[in-house]
Amino acid sequence: MIKVSNLTVNRGNKNIISQFDYFFLDGQFTSILGPNGSGKTTLLKAISGLIPYSGSVQVIERELQDINIAKRAEYMAVLPQTTHIESDLTVYEIVSMGRFYKKQQIFQNLSKDDEVIITEAMEMTEVIKLKQRSFLSLSGGEKQRVLLARALAQQPKILLLDEPTASLDINYQIEILKLLKKLQSKMKITIICVLHDIQLAAEFSGQVLLLNDGKVVDFGKPEQVINKENIRRTFNINTYVYWDSFREKLTLIPIDKEEASDKFLGKIHIIAGGGSAGNILEVLQHKKSELSMGVINIGDSDWHKCKELGIKTITVQPYTPITDDAYKQNVQQISAADFVIFCHTPIGNGNLKNLEALKLANEKGKTIIIVEGEQFTKRDFTDGRQGSKIYEELTKSENVYKVKNVNEMFNLLEVD
Ligand SMILES: Nc1ncnc2c1ncn2[C@@H]1O[C@H](COP(=O)(O)OP(=O)(O)OP(=O)(O)O)[C@@H](O)[C@H]1O
Numbered sequence: 001m002i003k004v005s006n007l008t009v010n011r012g013n014k015n016i017i018s019q020f021d022y023f024f025l026d027g028q029f030t031s032i033l034g035p036n037g038s039g040k041t042t043l044l045k046a047i048s049g050l051i052p053y054s055g056s057v058q059v060i061e062r063e064l065q066d067i068n069i070a071k072r073a074e075y076m077a078v079l080p081q082t083t084h085i086e087s088d089l090t091v092y093e094i095v096s097m098g099r100f101y102k103k104q105q106i107f108q109n110l111s112k113d114d115e116v117i118i119t120e121a122m123e124m125t126e127v128i129k130l131k132q133r134s135f136l137s138l139s140g141g142e143k144q145r146v147l148l149a150r151a152l153a154q155q156p157k158i159l160l161l162d163e164p165t166a167s168l169d170i171n172y173q174i175e176i177l178k179l180l181k182k183l184q185s186k187m188k189i190t191i192i193c194v195l196h197d198i199q200l201a202a203e204f205s206g207q208v209l210l211l212n213d214g215k216v217v218d219f220g221k222p223e224q225v226i227n228k229e230n231i232r233r234t235f236n237i238n239t240y241v242y243w244d245s246f247r248e249k250l251t252l253i254p255i256d257k258e259e260a261s262d263k264f265l266g267k268i269h270i271i272a273g274g275g276s277a278g279n280i281l282e283v284l285q286h287k288k289s290e291l292s293m294g295v296i297n298i299g300d301s302d303w304h305k306c307k308e309l310g311i312k313t314i315t316v317q318p319y320t321p322i323t324d325d326a327y328k329q330n331v332q333q334i335s336a337a338d339f340v341i342f343c344h345t346p347i348g349n350g351n352l353k354n355l356e357a358l359k360l361a362n363e364k365g366k367t368i369i370i371v372e373g374e375q376f377t378k379r380d381f382t383d384g385r386q387g388s389k390i391y392e393e394l395t396k397s398e399n400v401y402k403v404k405n406v407n408e409m410f411n412l413l414e415v416d
Helices: 040-048 069-075 091-102 112-124 140-153 170-187 198-204 228-235 278-286 301-309 324-336 349-363 385-396 406-415
Strands: 002-011 014-024 029-033 054-059 076-079 158-162 190-194 207-212 215-220 238-244 249-255 264-271 288-297 312-316 339-343 367-371 400-403
Touching: 002 040, 014 040, 014 215, 029 040, 029 170, 029 198, 040 076, 040 158, 040 190, 069 076, 069 091, 076 140, 091 112, 091 140, 112 140, 140 158, 140 170, 158 170, 170 190, 170 198, 198 249, 207 228, 215 228, 228 238, 238 278, 249 406, 264 278, 264 324, 264 349, 278 288, 278 301, 278 406, 288 301, 288 324, 288 349, 301 312, 312 324, 324 349, 339 349, 349 367, 349 385, 367 385, 367 406, 385 400, 400 406
Parallel strands: 029 190, 029 207, 076 158, 158 190, 264 288, 264 339, 288 312, 339 367, 367 400
Antiparallel strands: 002 014, 002 054, 207 215, 238 249
């Protein structure tokens, strides 16, 4: 555990961190989030023992300042935001440095075990193929991964990282965060990581610490800490924050002031079921629109959501097929709508009439947005061939737009 008590850090004449108290529990992955200049790097440097501070930082139940550098390196590896390596060393040599804290002389006395550890670190960060390249010739993202490999070669129990994804493309950002999560979950390494991407922090870390002006705004599990109010207090920005049930991820959409304008999106009819519309309803509720849903079974989770949000529904009783009357009402509602959103839900004989209503709407030239969801391929039409045939025809129509999730749908609505 890293126990930080009453930590105060001054830089120049300025107080950056004041009276910070926090326990970083063993084996947890904590992300530190906050606006530029909020003190994240300063906090991380203090916890790494790289800058002077007052108060206390205890690692392995000892005061950090009393632990000598070699001993610290046995426990702790640090990946700083910027590293000034000017010497023309190879990638292999840089990563090997992770083993030298135990040696008297660098580049000598590497054991077979050291070699194995170095190779593993290079493999984990996918820099093994760059092994003989000059570090200085690498791209920013490649350098970042090599430095992470060097930190891993230390085999630390605590890994402190300052924006490790900063110069990485989105694939490597995800790869590195996956790797960190694996190190935490499989090897029980304590990870403290400054990040800028709130969504990635929510996805990969177990704890989030929100910092503003050198003070803790909130900390805890991502789903508790990352909410509209905390994000506004910390970053001074309005957002939609919701759980995307298709992607099974906490999702955050920033709203700039222009976007929050009073533009009326129109009358929107939604066909959904089994929770496939949950977040869409919430997001659309923030916009000016007139929503309706049908045909939906009473008791379905989307029906509950509509009740909660006061959205008009066309219903049938639980576990009963769509009646002719409900079908007619649905067709009427669709005719009155400016466009229809179909949140893909398994189609069986009981709700095939919803697809037929969509088919009719399409024939009348109505705009239809199909939100397939990431899980679409796993879902099926259980009515035999008819549902999938209608669906296939629909997707060929020029009035039908297919999107994967609410974000894509939202972009589409904004464009339109
Ligand atoms: N050596 C220093 N001397 C004076 N001021 C400093 C020093 N180091 C940092 N600061 C100031 O402390 C504040 C916090 O800086 P810090 O780098 O910790 O912020 P940060 O949250 O990591 O920002 P960013 O997201 O931009 O990296 C900033 O206003 C910065 O200018």
